[in-house]
Amino acid sequence: MLITDEKIGDVVVLKLKGRLDASSAPKLKEQVKSLIGNDRHELVIDFAEVDFIDSSGLGVLVSSHRSVNRAGGDIRLSALQDRVRAVVELTRLHYVFEIFEDAVTAAESF
């Protein structure tokens, strides 16, 4: 999985590309941890180019969300493909995360 980041105002948008699974989830966890360490607490994770998520990916989203919340910030999600959205909703995590149609809208919601 590729992760690129860009800033929209004070918000960091992490753009994921590929599969968020047991193999790639630790990479996202490290990236979020690094951002928290650099005092970046307003994050958007953009799923526009993610076509698969498994339980490990969900777990990293939840743990990252908790870490950012503890630091006083928030993680918001954007552009979930139908398949990914279905898994997020099946596990009720759409009650945990605010989800937006696109990264810009998500960033502007802070």
Added chain:
Amino acid sequence: MESRQVILKFSNDLDYLRLVAGVSRLVCQAIKGKNIQEDFVDAVELAVCEACSNAMVHAPYSAPSAEIVVIFQVLQDRLMIQVRDPGPGFDLDHVSLPDFEAHPETGYGIYLIKSMMDEVENLKDEKHHTLVMAKHFLV
């Protein structure tokens, strides 16, 4: 009708998950005359990948050299998949639903597998644990 099967063997390395995903999709897409839709393919891919990563990550005896075996069998009325690992396995009946109020960081895997498949059971012998899953064809 004689069943057709595909057997995949690989060592305990999460990098193989992409291979598992690809083979799962190819097996489903190769099934003829059963009105296989995209949601069937997606469900099988997720269930098989979950089962394999579960075997690789959680099985305490899964050394890097441990072999994971996945067997896909196309039967008359369903696709049956076995995921065998050298770990002690777990008791499916004692795996509870995730706590949807607390939103835990772990524990979604078996729930997802059960949600994606029509039948899930596990078998154990002295050396292996096998998760057996099936998804029924619509016609």
